[in-house]
Structures are given as structure tokens and as C-alpha cells.
Amino acid sequence: MDFISILSIFVLACFVGYYVVWSVTPALHTPLMAVTNAISSVIIVGALIASAAAAVPGAKWLGLAAVVLASINIFGGFAVTERMLAMYKKKERPVKPAAPEAGK
Amino acid sequence: MDFISILSIFVLACFVGYYVVWSVTPALHTPLMAVTNAISSVIIVGALIASAAAAVPGAKWLGLAAVVLASINIFGGFAVTERMLAMYKKKERPVKPAAPEAGK
């Protein structure tokens, strides 16, 4: 991949990011923060590369530490997002526990 | 540019296209058709390449013909879009020619 290809990908991705984030409903802005947290841990790719190579032990251990940190984020971020999203529910219309007006 | 770079660019451009077109206001759908017409004439790039090379006269003349067709579209498309867009106006609030209720 030459530099211009990468630049093109980056520029177009910025457009996509702009549109996709604006289309997120405000009610889900907290999950948005959590999930961007999780996906920004894609930096784990760099951490894995560092910890895969044995040549420089210092770098390797730093890499492993980064893997731990990024993993906390990945698992924590996706899990907490999942937990939040599971809570968003629509009004259950068919089975109403108590019809309005009908209560005591 | 390798194939995957181009593919990446294409895929991301499709996302951009999706979002950008959905964000066009329905009132401007006719200008949208006219302007996409104009920009799809970017195929003129291919026509220019064909007409630039003198080696094969047949190809060259075809290229020139394609340049003519594409130019019709480019100039016609942008001009007609410009003409349409110039017509869209907001209500002119400060200078009202005749105030409502005040007429005969």
C-alpha cells in the first residue's frame, strides 16, 4: 500500500466517521463512548506485534503489558456496552400489567 | 495502488455515497439527478486517454467522440444544475412587496 492509498482510505474513513457518528441517536451516546473505547483498543495489533517478537526482551514485555491493558478495554468495553444496550427497551404494548385508569 | 487499496477505497466510498445521498433533501432530488449525471462524466478521463494516444487512429477517433459526448454532459449537467439551484429561494422576509391583509 502506497502512502496515497492509505491517505485516501483515511480521508474517506473520516467522512464515514462523520456521518456514522452524527446518525447515532443521542439516547445512545453513552454506549457510543463505551464502544469507541473498545474499538480504539485495536491498538492491540501493535501490542501483539511487539510481544510476538522475541529479539528484544524489553520490547516484548512492554508489548505484553500493552496486550493486558488493551484486553481490559476490549473485553470491558464491549461487555459494558452489551450490558447497557440490553437495558434499552420499547414500551411493551401487548402485555400491559395494569391498564391505565384501571388501577386503584 | 494494489487491488486491495482500491477495493478499500471503493468500499469506503460506497459508505460515503450512501450517507451523503440520504442526507440530500427531497426538494433537491432533481438537481441531484442532474449533478450525478454531470459527475458520472468523469469517464471523460478514459476518453482523454484514448484520444491522447495517436497509435491507433480508430481508437483515437472513438476517444474524441467520447470526449464530445462527455463534455455535453459535463457542461450541460453542471449548467442545468446551477440554473435549477439558482431558483431555490427562501421567503424574502424583510422586503415584502405587499403585506398580507393590507391588499385591496
Add this chain to the structure above:
Amino acid sequence: MGIVETTVHAVNPWVALAYLVAGICFIFALRGLSNPESSRKGNRFGMAGMAIAVVTTLVTHEIAGIVEILIAIAIGGTIGLVTARRIAMTAMPQLVAAFHSLVGLAAVLVGVAAFLNPEAFGILGGDGNILAVSRIEMALGAAIGAITFSGSVIAFLKLNGSMSGAPILLPARHVINLAVLGGIIVLTALFAMSGAGGPGESPLFWILVALAFAIGFLLIIPIGGADMPVVVSMLNSYSGWAAAAMGFTLHNTAMIVTGALVGSSGAILSYIMCKAMNRSFISVIAGGFGAVAGPEGGAVKIDRPWKAGSAEDAAFLMKQAESVIIVPGYGMAVAQAQHALREMADKLKEHGVSVKYAIHPVAGRMPGHMNVLLAEANVPYDEVFELEDINSEFAQADIAFVIGANDVTNPAAKTDKTSPIYGMPVLDVDKAKTVLFLKRSMGGAGYAGVENELFFRDNTMMLLADAKKMVDGIVKALD
């Protein structure tokens, strides 16, 4: 040299950057259309992008005859500018279809040129044959271009009224179409794999292009005139993908981005129209819609009672009203009545009547058609509302003034399950206290050829005349 040239393309980053910038300009061109205020700036971006693409191409290729090229551009440019300046706004649908056919033809010509002189395009393999992948792209590009061309020509003729809008149904057309389509695919594969891959060598390519022209005609003639806009959009989309395919061959970012933009635009507009008509895309393409009901639909109903009115009656009623909602349709475009209509609205406003316009997404013959015409007549765009924004207001309106619209007001779409337009969202014109329905005759139905129950309602007054004449009459009566 072919190979070398592709390499040059890949290596010179400034050229690639220029094409990227052109592509981004095109994105901004469409982005501007999200709002009438930013739209003109957007259009300038589009022009800038095109200029960048053309200039970049010219300066990075050795050019044998720049003069010929400039002449070609000048000829095309002049024709384009003159057409754009002269064309009546009411003729937009035809114009788009016509411009469209040109893009298609240009794509075919470029494809053929690449076939004859692959060296210039850098698609010649080391063995003197055209690269197999390029042969596929070339064949696809030319075929899609040819379909776009012939399809758009038919669409133009139907929209322009030069050819009957009624669908022409060949016997066994589905079988023929599938056979021809299959033939194109097989030929593309054969062409890609054939030994004879030198420039201009294989006859398969020519057969392919000829077949594609044929299928363009065959596919489109069975489709009724009312469905033409969907078809035009679909062809638009195709031509976008064709441009993208060529972008892959030339490693050209501008073409790829444009292709994706145009492709999405066409597809989304087709989708919007199909949804607004409550039809499936497949049923549009299969054709035949609007075939039967048209002529006979009108003749039967005249024995039911209906109320007729004159321009004076209409003027009197509207002067008394507090709020009038105007519902324009294709008939307004035919009669070029938009200027008179705007005058009428001005007069009504002078009488203290509140006037709004309600636009159905498929009123007229192309998306946004009515909006352009009203804009042309200087109607401010903030008085013009989309269906979902205004539909609830009909119930409070005193008068719905339907001018040349028909199908998009038909209450049968809401109630009559047997109607071909059942399920299509319609403007709730029938909820207004009084409906003034302007058309030329009791006989002529709308494009869908469906009878409109509304004519015979108690609160409907029919104004039978040419739209322009009738509105002019109303304007006079309002003085």
C-alpha cells in the same frame, strides 16, 4: 510502455493525490445538496473536481493532438451549455434521460477504444494480450454502457411523449430477456478466457456490445411510462458502477469515488420512488404496469354524479378560506401552470389566506420534479412541504387545491385492497373541508390508470380545463 505507464500511475503520488482531491470535491458536491442554501457552493465543488480530473489527465499523458481534444471539448461544451440554458424546466425528466444516454454511449466508446488500443490504457499484458481482468472490466463497462444508452433512449422517447407511454409487451419477453442476459455473461467469460486477446482481435467483444444494446431496448420497452423515472435512476446507478469499474482498471480514485457516489444515488432514488409507490423494484423491472386500466378506466364512471365549478366559483371559495393547501402534480408540469399558480397564491395571501404547498415524493415524473417547478416560479422553498410534514394538516385545511395531481391523492390507496396502487402512501386531500380538483377531463385517469373515487365525493368540486387556463381565470376572478 503499457506496463510502465501503470507503474507511473502508481508511483507518482501527486497525480494520485489530485484524483483523490477531485473525488472529494464530488463528495462535497452532493453534500451541498443537503440544503438549498449550501447547494450552489456544492455545485462549484463539482465543477472544480471535474476540472482537476481533466487537467490532471491531460498533463500526465503524452498528447498527440491537444487541438483536436480542445475542439472536441468545445463542441461538446457548447452543445451542453446551450441545451442547459434553453431547456424548459418542465422538460427536466427527458433531459436527464437524454444526458444519461450520452454517458452510456461515451462509456461504450471508451470501452471500444480501450479494446482497440489497450496500450494507451496500460492494460496490455507482457504477452501482447489484454490482461484477463481488464478484459472482464472492459466488457462489463461496455455492456453496462450499452444497456444504459439504449435504455435511456427509450426512456427519453417515452418521457418526451415521442413514443406511447404504454408498455409494449412482447410475447415470451421474460424468456428472451433472460436468454440475452445469459448470453452476455457467457460471452464476457469466453472473451476473458479466449486465446485471441490482442487489441481489437476477438469478435466476441463486438457481439457482446451488440447484444447489450439489444437488451437495453428489450428490457425497457415493456416498462410503462410512469415507471420510467425508476428505470432512469436504475440506469444512473448502473452507469455509476460502470465508471467505478473503469476506475479499477485505471487505478483512478476520482472515478472510483464518483462511481460509488453515482451508484448509490441512483440506487437510493430508485428505492425511494419504489417505496413511495409501494411497489417492489422487481415488479417495476418486470414491466407491464399501467397496461390495461388506462383507457377503459375513464369511460365507465361518467354516469355517476359529480359537481363541476368555474374559475369564479373556485376564486370565491378560496377567498373565503382561511387556509389553502395546494397539491401539484404532473398536470401542472404539462400545462406549465406553475407561474400562474404562484400568482394565484400571492393574490390569496393578499386576501389573508394562508397558502402552503404539499408535495408527494412521486408527484410528477421524477423525484423533486414539483419542487423544481415551484422554485422556478419563485415559490419560496419554506412554503413547500413534504408529505410526512404536511399530511396531518389537511384535516384542518379549508381547501385542498389539487392541480394536475391524481394518483398521489387517490384515497383508494388507503382503502381499496384490490386497487393496483393499494398501500401507496397518499396525500390526505380527502380530509380537507373542500377539494378543488383541477384536470382537463373526467375521463383521463392518472399515470397508474386507476379511477379516482375523489371526483365523486360531496365535498369535491371539479375544475375541468387546462391547468394554466383555469388558474389564469382564477387569478382574474380574484382581482
Add this chain to the structure above:
Amino acid sequence: MGIVETTVHAVNPWVALAYLVAGICFIFALRGLSNPESSRKGNRFGMAGMAIAVVTTLVTHEIAGIVEILIAIAIGGTIGLVTARRIAMTAMPQLVAAFHSLVGLAAVLVGVAAFLNPEAFGILGGDGNILAVSRIEMALGAAIGAITFSGSVIAFLKLNGSMSGAPILLPARHVINLAVLGGIIVLTALFAMSGAGGPGESPLFWILVALAFAIGFLLIIPIGGADMPVVVSMLNSYSGWAAAAMGFTLHNTAMIVTGALVGSSGAILSYIMCKAMNRSFISVIAGGFGAVAGPEGGAVKIDRPWKAGSAEDAAFLMKQAESVIIVPGYGMAVAQAQHALREMADKLKEHGVSVKYAIHPVAGRMPGHMNVLLAEANVPYDEVFELEDINSEFAQADIAFVIGANDVTNPAAKTDKTSPIYGMPVLDVDKAKTVLFLKRSMGGAGYAGVENELFFRDNTMMLLADAKKMVDGIVKALD
């Protein structure tokens, strides 16, 4: 081997394709959030994308010790999962800040690792030195990571209440900050140009990282607690751009796409918050907001008359009402009162009262904070409305029940030009017939430290207590 490996990256199309697919998965992850219904599917896409990225990296690199890596992932994964499961929903803002600091630290570690072992990253030039462009990217990545880390730690401490939310203003802080920033830039340039470019060689890199850590602290401590969410978002955005920078180095599409997504997300959320607070981004970053007014603001007003009410009073009033709009704010989160609130709403609905929730864009301590809490308490999301959708309804509402919100209801934002929150869009609570205002004391002002005129209005009844206790009382009284 370094060079060879980059070449391998560029050549193997399947690897590049896999990273592209991962990037697209991330796009779908965010796209899903456009709607609560599609959001969970979106999250799955995100997980799939991450799995693809990790697996692709593992299978395309020679791995010295897979066991260590798996252990590292297991340790991190366990910590993450346990935290995610245990954390209270009310602690979300802190959690996001904390997670954030980890990403920052991870970025620093990766940057340092790349500095020590550039070969593994394929950024070693032919002369045994790290490529200059990679040195810039590495330095930037590490510096942004360090700023993100130390900034997020401070944000965490302030949001968690472990540290006073009040801004800490060093003398001459702007000068110090600018000097440190300038230092980082100069060091980056020097580092890129320095002769000593071998792995781990240049001390400049270490100084740079240390300075970046320092500036992270310095930049954030002067910023008040209420502005922390903006800062967290801003840091989020930065970390995205850092990931993108690393993606440039590694030619990794997944990282580039992610970087652009996260970068945009953070920037847009910051923008939305600033707009909702009517503050400029610069003024947030310059810090010092909410410094003075807080403590003294409360003490002065107690001599003005105001009406107090009990849980029984509130219950009585609401039972009689036709419509109640609930306005939750940060106090609800502090008191964890959302479950009790939902019970109260259910009881009211049984009495035939229509209940809606009105959410200000910056209610609470992070965007969407109130929505999450209400969702946790099983409030259906279609009863919850954004400011612009519900603001016009206050005029018709019988009761506005303000629970732990303050700044976002302050009418001074509309009328008092001298107020620090003037111009911020607020909920028109004051237009409701009666306002029930629930907070703990007359003294405590909102985060902006501004007095709220509303307390002293005739139609306001103050309910002074902890939100949870008060609402529990109301629920009991409603029985």
C-alpha cells in the same frame, strides 16, 4: 527483515482484506447505534471486527511465545469482564475515563516497544536507523497516548469524586502549557532529524514521553469537573487519531478506519456538548470554569422566601395532574434514584396520569447519561424525549418534576445576560403549571455554580431531601 516484512504486508492481499473487513465491522458497530433496536447487532459486529483483527495479526506473524500472549489476553479479559459486570450504571462516566487512560497507556507502551524493537514493526531503514517518517509517527503516537493517559487519570479522579472537581489554577499556567507543548513539538522534530536513530538510541524520545505525561496533567487540572466530559471526549478523539497514525505506520486498514471513527466520534461529542452548554471549545480547554460562584452562590439566597413541600404534598399534586414531565439530572445519578422514579411513574400511570421524561443533552455527567440510567430502570425509551422534541410541551404540562437537575433548567440561561450559562439551551420547566424541584439543600448549586431563580418562584415547590428517599416517600404516599 524489517523491509521484507512490510513488503509481505503490502503483498499478501488476504491479510489486507481481513483488516479491511475488520474496519468495516467497526463501521457497522457504530452504525447500529442509530437505533436501540439495531444496537446490539452492531455491538456484535464490533466484537467480530476485533476478533478478526487479533486473529489476523496472530496468524501472520511469527510468534515466539503464544502462551504468554494468551495469558496476557486472559488476564486483561478477566479484569475487563469483571469490571464491566460489577460496575454501577451511575459510575459510567468514571469508567469511561478509566478505560480511556488504559488505551492511552497501551499506546505509549506500543510506541516505546516500537522504539526498542523497530525491526518487528518493519520500520527499520536500510541504514539500521528507524525511518524518519516512522519516528515522527511513533513520537506523535506515544505523546498523544501519554497525554491521553495522564489527562484521563485526572478526569477519572475528578469524576469519581476522589479529587475536588474545582479547577486548580496554577499561576502562569497558559505560559507553562504552551512552553511544554512547544517543547514536545521541537523534540519530535529533533528526534526525527537526529543522527542517533537506532533502536532505543535517542534520549530525546524518553524526554518527549515524559513531557507528554506532564502536559497531560497540566492541561487537565485547571479544568472544572463539569467540563470533564468534554475533556474525556476530546481525549477520546485524540486517541483515535493516535491509532490512525499507527495505522499509517503499519499500513493497517483496520487501525486507520478505527482511528477515523473514534476520532470523529470524540470530536463530534465534544462539539455537541459545547453547543448544548453554549461554550466555545477553546474556553473549555482554557479551563477555570465553575471556579468561584459555587460556594458563595448558595449562601446568599436563603433569605428570600420559598415554598417547601413533603413527599405527601408532591404525591397529592401529581395524582391530581393530567400530565407530568420528569426532568432528571445529575442528582438522580448520585442518589441512584432511577428505579424508585420508574416505580413512581408506574403508580402515576395507574392513576391515569400521562408521564414523559425530558432529557437535556448535557444532563448528568456524560452524553446520554440519563438515558442509560432510565433504561437501566426499565423505562421504555419511547417515553424518553430529547430537549427539542419535548420543550414545547412544558407549557401544556401540569407538573414538571425536576429530580436532581439544576443548570439544565435554569431560566437565567434565557434571560440573564450576565449569567455564565447565558445562551445555553435549557428545558422550559418554568412554563409548567407547577414545578416540583427535588434536591438536597437550598444551598447547593448545580455544577456550573450558578444560582437558580426557579427555586423562588410562586409555582415552584421545593422538595428537599435525597432523591431516592424522597421518591420512595412519594411512591408510598401514592398507594
